[in-house]
Amino acid sequence: QLQxxxxxxxxxxxxxxxxxSCAASGFTLDDYAIGWFRQAPGKEREGxxxxxxxxxxxxxxxxxxxxxxxxxDSAKNxxxxxMNSLKPEDTAIYYCAASSKLFRTCVLTTPLxxxxxxxxxVTVSS
Numbered sequence: 001q002l003q004x005x006x007x008x009x010x011x012x013x014x015x016x017x018x019x020x021s022c023a024a025s026g027f028t029l030d031d032y033a034i035g036w037f038r039q040a041p042g043k044e045r046e047g048x049x050x051x052x053x054x055x056x057x058x059x060x061x062x063x064x065x066x067x068x069x070x071x072x073d074s075a076k077n078x079x080x081x082x083m084n085s086l087k088p089e090d091t092a093i094y095y096c097a098a099s100s101k102l103f104r105t106c107v108l109t110t111p112l113x114x115x116x117x118x119x120x121x122v123t124v125s126s
Contacts, residue, residue: 002026002115006096009120012086016124020081022096022117033102034072034079035113038092038122047108048094049081057105064090086124093119 008020022034035050049070051058058070069082079096097113099106 004096004098004115004117006094006117006120009094009122011123011125013126014087014124016086017082017084018086018122020083020094020096020120020122022079022081024077024079024098027098027115029072029077029079029098030074032098032100032115033106034070035097035099035106035108036070036079036081037095037097037108037110038090039095039119040092043092045095045110047110050106050108051079052102052104052106054104059106059108061108083122086122088124090122091124092122094122095119 003025005023033052036048037045038048039045049060049068051070067085072079096117098115099113101112
């Protein structure tokens, strides 16, 4: 069974850091581009960061550039999202997603991603 499982969410104060993990089972994550998305209450899901199959290309939402870093570890079949300098507006459920439809690039749009995790809650509050 193909599965993505996120972890690492939680409650953090403004200015703090979290590292989200996205572990894949049932398939090899290297064969997919990876995206991190988030959805806050009452808002549409938005792409936050993505990384190509090779890891050579990344894209970020403008509001997280310089604060978030996406990466992947082939040996662990896992992708990560390092989030620094967190702000209250980063509060959302964060999802990772995998796309078999992208080869040398990655995108921050949802329709091209085949598989989704269940999400992990990130709350930034004092």
